[in-house]
Amino acid sequence: xxxxxxxxxxxxxxxxxxxxxxxxxxxxxxxxxxxxxxxxxxxxxxxxxxxxxxxxxxxxxxxxxxxxxxxxxxxxxxxxxxxxxxxxxxxxxxxxxxxxxxxxxxxxxxxxxxxxxxxxxxxxxxxxxxxxxxxxxxxxxxxxxxxxxxxxxxxxxxxxxxxxxxxxxxxxxxxxxxxxxxxxxxxxxxxxxxxxxxxxxxxxxxxxxxxxxxxxxxxxxxxxxxxxxxxxxxxxxxxxxxxxxxxxxxxxxxxxxxxxxxxxxxxxxxxxxxxxxxxxxxxxxxxxx
Ligand SMILES: [Fe+2]
Numbered sequence: 001x002x003x004x005x006x007x008x009x010x011x012x013x014x015x016x017x018x019x020x021x022x023x024x025x026x027x028x029x030x031x032x033x034x035x036x037x038x039x040x041x042x043x044x045x046x047x048x049x050x051x052x053x054x055x056x057x058x059x060x061x062x063x064x065x066x067x068x069x070x071x072x073x074x075x076x077x078x079x080x081x082x083x084x085x086x087x088x089x090x091x092x093x094x095x096x097x098x099x100x101x102x103x104x105x106x107x108x109x110x111x112x113x114x115x116x117x118x119x120x121x122x123x124x125x126x127x128x129x130x131x132x133x134x135x136x137x138x139x140x141x142x143x144x145x146x147x148x149x150x151x152x153x154x155x156x157x158x159x160x161x162x163x164x165x166x167x168x169x170x171x172x173x174x175x176x177x178x179x180x181x182x183x184x185x186x187x188x189x190x191x192x193x194x195x196x197x198x199x200x201x202x203x204x205x206x207x208x209x210x211x212x213x214x215x216x217x218x219x220x221x222x223x224x225x226x227x228x229x230x231x232x233x234x235x236x237x238x239x240x241x242x243x244x245x246x247x248x249x250x251x252x253x254x255x256x257x258x259x260x261x262x263x264x265x266x267x268x269x270x271x272x273x274x275x276x277x278x279x280x281x282x283x284x285x286x287x288x289x
Contacts, residue, residue, distance in 0.1 A: 026231045027255035028054065028062040029124065030105065030132060030161060030187055030218035033229065034083045038066040038073040040222045044090060049224035051091055051098045057230045059219075061259050063103035063124060065132055069115070070107035076115075077122040080104055101125045101259060105134045105161055110143055113150035123156065127261045130157045130185070138167040140175060152183055157263050160186040162220060163213070164204040165197060173204070176213050185264060187216040188250075190234025191227065193241075209250070210241055212273050215264050217250045245272045 032040020033050050041047040054062055064084050067073040075083075084102045091098055104122035106112055115121035116131060124130040131151055135144070151158050163169045163176050163186050180186060191197065192205040208214050217238060221229035231251055239247035249272060254264035 025256075026057070026059045026235075026251055027259045028059050028219050028221075028229055028231060029103070029159070029216050029255050029258055030065050030189070030220045031062045031229055032064075032066060032105075032220070032222045033062055033100070034064045034066050034080070034087060037075055037079070037083060040066065041224075044087075046224050047087060048090065048094055048096065050221060050229050051094075051096045053224060054219075054221075054229035055096060055098050057232050059098065059229060059231060061099040061101060061256075062229065063101045063132075063259070065103040065105045067134070068104045068106050068121060069109045069112060070105075070134065075104055075122075076120045077102075077104070077126070078120075080122045081126065099259075103132060105132050107134050108136075108141060108144060108147055110147060112147060113154065116151060116156060117154055124159070124258055125261065128156070129261060129263055130159055130258060132161050132187070133158045134161045135163070135166050135169070137165070140166070140168045145179075148179060148182070148184060158184045159216065160184055162187060162189045162192060164188055164192050164201050164208055170200060170204040173208060173211065173213065176208065177211070180213050180266070185215040185266070186213055187218050188214045188234075188238075189220045190217050190231045191219070193217070193234040193237040196226075206241055209238055209246075210273070210276070212266075212269055214250060215266065215269060216255050216258070218255065243272070243274055246274075 032038055033047050035041045035044045035047040066075040068075045080102045084100050088100050102122055103124050106121055148158050169176050188205050192201045195202045217234050219229040219231055221227055235247050235251040238250055249269055257264055
């Protein structure tokens, strides 16, 4: 576990609580920490253990993002808000300093745009600005662009959850680039960067991060073991792949901005990413051209 540097200033959380923050403190935009409502935390004790791991890693705020519309779990906005309130109370009672914001990992289904419009599907933080969208594991449905367009037509920004873990997008990253160019954002999973899901997923994470297709790194934690709420190790890998400023944007500034109701500016990322590495023959060609 890489511990972030401490000490930077004082800030206020979306819940109105004053906190001391540091440049190395994280906001986790994707975490299955609510107990007993999806395939994430099984019970309250596990959620509390996850929260302690998150705090130890430097995470100060976590969006609780249970699955919704995935054919197995249904977690409409009202239910998410109730569960978030209960977990906040338990964390307060235990003295664990982790802010929980409401969210959802919404599976990409034709009903999603209407559900967002009527308020039955949860936006990130319930701010009505951005929506975490999950694709199937292997495929991209034919109606994907239409659904993303209908979400964007409401003034909402879709955030594609862990595209590096989708088989089709690993082979066809240009499809993700099209979505990003039309205004979508994307989130890489920290443990994809560190290799937990295998070399192919890690290679795709590298290509997408260095290609400017990723705007957030998040834990997508499900448990207090193995798939834990840890961002620091993934952030360190992203810094190694790119540079300190890109890692800071993806792990700190953009997620913290989302928690404060600000959608990231993709141009900042484009101006920060290092230029693509050239092979020896490309360098040779440039010198002789
Ligand atoms: Fe997830």
